[in-house]
Amino acid sequence: MTAERFDVTRQIDAAPSVIFDVLRSPQGHVRIDSSGMLQSAEGEPVGAVGDEFVVHMDREALGDLPMGRYDVTVIITGYERDALLEWTISGTVQPPIRHLYGYRLRPSGTGTAVTSYYDWSQVDDKYRQAGIFPVIPEAGLRATLGILARTVE
Secondary structure (H helix, E strand, O other): OEOOEEEEEEEEOOOHHHHHHHHOOHHHHHHHOOOOOEEEEEOOOOOOOOOEEEEEEEHHHOOOOOOOEEEEEEEEEEEEOOOEEEEEEEOOOOOOOOOEEEEEEEEEOOEEEEEEEEEOOOOOHHHHOOOOOOOOOHHHHHHHHHHHHHHHO
């Protein structure tokens, strides 16, 4: 972990393919979200870099910025079937902030080691100076992995 990135790992007792199917689904993102911001999603499961889907958000769940309800487009920036899913978002704030979220999956003896990460190292100084990063705390990534485990085990 660096000062501009969180990486958290959890052992999940499920095959990488089962976990990946949840992660590549727009509705799967909503189901496992621990922040409360993701309300619903539209789109098909992703299958390649460049694929997109829309998530309907509610920032009031965090209670930090008065953004209310808004939409973001999730844009896949890294994709390796059953091993890696990474994305950035484009939405209300323009130009895009350029923070990255992702999951790495590694088969292990009893299932899959799942690493969730959040990287804000590429955020433009304009946004960095707002003092809102990290948007999601490390504990939020851990909680989402717990919900993912409960969903697939």
